[in-house]
Amino acid sequence: MIEILSATELARARETGALVAHILQTLKDRATVGTNLLDIDRWAKDMILEAGAVSCYVDYEPSFGRGPFGHYICTSVNDAVLHGRPRDHTLADGDLLTLDLAVSTGGIAADSAVSFLVGSARPAESVALIDATERALAAAIAVAGPGARIGDLSHAIGTVLGEAGYPINTQFGGHGIGSTMHQDPHVTNTGRPGRGYTLRPGLLLALEPWVMVDTDELVTDADGWTLRSATGCRTAHSEHTVAITDDGAEILTRRTAA
Template sequence: MIEILNPTDLSRARDTGALVADILQTLKSRSAVGTNLLDIDRWAGAMIAEAGASSCYVDYEPSFGRGPFGHYICTSVNDAVLHGLPYDYTLADGDLVSLDLAVSRGGVVADSAISFIVGDSAPPESVTMISATERALHAGIAAAGPGARIGDISHAIGSVLSEAGYPINTEFGGHGVGSTMHQDPHVPNAGRPGRGYRLRPGLLLALEPWIMADTAEFVTDADGWTLRSATGCRTAHSEHTIAITRDGAEILTLPEQAHS
């Protein structure tokens, strides 16, 4: 299913996107050495409830997971890259953390992810990885607009990642959003320009470049959810929800300070 939002729905999407961005930045500011992943999950749940919203993950039960997910946010650390199930783990200095949050409010979903390093130690390789996903994300957004095709976005994202030297997995990638979290079209993190669905104003897309340092293969934890690099290498993940407008692409999940 591909949904095209009307102006009223798009206004709600902006509100939801702002909420997601605010929660992620708050959680990042609270994530310090000694913070437990279960505390991050609890904080996320409290902020979502206070906003009169709901997490898209609590009852999430897709075919590839061992559901329902049962938590409010995905917390992936170091070699975990996607669908990190929160568990009793205390963050250490230098940990690379990815937080992925999808929230529904007013009948519209927004989805975003950030990666960052905890504490004072910042391994250069990890900083470089995070930067690569952020640059790829912005390249994908720059390629999006009315009349462009999904392949244009995928090609832009993949070009940045491959030029940076990272293998690319295309099994999981970006996707449409709207009244639900995961919709068509699928947006792989590599592709050929000029191919795929043609973008229209009112379409919402969650674009999410993610990489593993030295492999394109992942393994699934015993929890049935958390995806880790097959080699144990570190990973990074960045994501924004964008709206296709008549003028281009509008980022809905920018932190408030990014607007100033």
């Protein structure tokens, strides 16, 4: 299903996007050396419920997961890249943490993710990895607009990640979003320009470049959810929900540093 939002629905999407951005930025600021992943999940829960919003993750039960996700945010550390299930783990200096959050307000969802280094350590390889996903996301947003094709966005992402030297997995990628978190069209993280669905004003897309240092293969944890690099290498993931407008793409989940 591909949804095209009305002006009223788009206004609600902006509100949801602003909430997701606020929660993610708050959690990023609070995640320090010694923070437990379960505390991050509890903080996310408190902020979601206080806002009167609905978590897209607690009851999320897709075919690739094992039962309902059961938590309010994805917390992926170092070699974990997607669907990191919060667990009793304390963050250390130099850990690469990815927070991925999706909530719904007024019946419209927004989805965003941010990768960052915890503490003061700045391993060069990790800095470069995060930077590549952020540049790839910016490249996709730059070409998004009415009349563009999904393949144009995929190509923009894949060009940045490929030129940075990273293998690219196409199993998981960006997606349409609206009244539900995951919708068509699927946006792979590499592809051919000029192919696929033609973007229209009112379409919401969650664009999410993610990458692993030296592999495109994933393995699943015993929790049935957390996806890690097959080689144990570090990973990074950047995501924004954008709305296609008459003259381009509007970032609905843009974060503002405190």
